[in-house]
Amino acid sequence: MTQPLRSDDDVAVDVAVSELRRIAGASTEDGRIAVLLFFRSPDFVVNGVATQHHPVPVYLEPELREQAEELVRAVRRELLEARRVAIVRPDFTPPPLVPSQHGPMRQDVTWAAQRMRFPGNMIREITALQTLARSDEYVMELAQASYSGAPGLVAITTLRLLFVGAEVRELPVAAVDRAEVVNPPAPGAPATLKVHAYPTVLEFIDWAPVDFARVATAVHLACEIQHVDGSIALARPASTDLFAEWQLLVERRRLGMVEDEPFHRQAVGIMLAMPG
Structure with a gap:
């Protein structure tokens, strides 16, 4: 100016x-x-x-x-x-696909595989994931699982939920609402990972909930990154703040603590501040 x-x-x-x-x-x-x-x-x-x-x-x-x-x-x-909204997150910069004696590999896939209980059971699927993962996503967690009776590997990235088996299925994280783990209801019964993508619920089965718990936590984080990071928070004061101000003003007026003129001025100000 x-x-x-x-x-x-x-x-x-x-x-x-x-x-x-x-x-x-x-x-x-x-x-x-x-x-x-x-x-x-x-x-x-x-x-x-x-x-x-x-x-x-x-x-x-x-x-x-x-x-x-x-x-x-x-x-x-x-x-x-x-x-x-800007929240401090771990560094989810997708790593490059680099050559190795075992074929092309990504560091995020390797790290996630090392956190699995029995990664040796899923060597073929983990190897496939090394090249299935896109250059714009970070692979967060993996778990051995069965889906619709077919064995495979469930993977959560910052952008997609993947099931790598005889076929590869995927669901964008943007469509996912939440994930939960249902522990085995009885000894010898399987654990279930439920992924809610309204109106669909995907169910993955395994004999132990340990890997599923990590995947569910990663799904929650991926959903937050998709739905919360970069979004616009409500302007303050919000409607709830203004309503609380109004209640306090009315109570002070009832107790004779506010005269007519300041009461009307404050009341008009609150109405002016209301959204819309």
């Missing part, structure tokens, strides 16, 4: 974008531009007065319209990016 942001003719407003809930632009009756700042906290003070969710107008001259519109767009982008 070519001049300071101002809330009136005398006071400059110097605030961090993180203090804002949203920003909007409007025109005044005399042709000036008003950039409306909505703060996250009702207790944010401007000119010695708490905003109580009311917008603080920053007035600019008409010739600054383009700069004002660009400012509003830039702040909106920054506010949206600040709400993007």
Whole structure:
């Protein structure tokens, strides 16, 4: 901007974008531009007065319209990016397929195989997975299993659930809701890995739940990465926060702790802050 942001003719407003809930632009009756700042906290003070969710107008001259519109767009982008969910995860960078004396191999597949109880039972399937795994996915966990009566290897990657047997079946993680392990109901009975992909439930069978537990945990993590990472969280204050503020305001009014004028000002501010 070519001049300071101002809330009136005398006071400059110097605030961090993180203090804002949203920003909007409007025109005044005399042709000036008003950039409306909505703060996250009702207790944010401007000119010695708490905003109580009311917008603080920053007035600019008409010739600054383009700069004002660009400012509003830039702040909106920054506010949206600040709400993007970013969670620290293990490094799931897919490793390269490298030649070896046993054929092409990937380090993630090798590590996952080493965590299996009996990887020697699945040598053919593990070898096949080395080249089945795509260059854009990381192989998280493996387990020996039977599916629809056919033996094979169940694998969870950051993008797909695979069953490698006589045939290769796959399901995108984006379609998976959750996974659970059902322990053997009685001695000698098999354990079951249930993968829920509404309305379908895939059931994998093995004699021990140990490997299934690791796969189920990895399915949960893969689903989080797909559905949560990079998503946009609700803007604060959310509806629940505002409802709690309203309840507190009404209770304070009932107890005679808030006079009519501040009560109406706070009530209007809460309504202005409601989404939609």
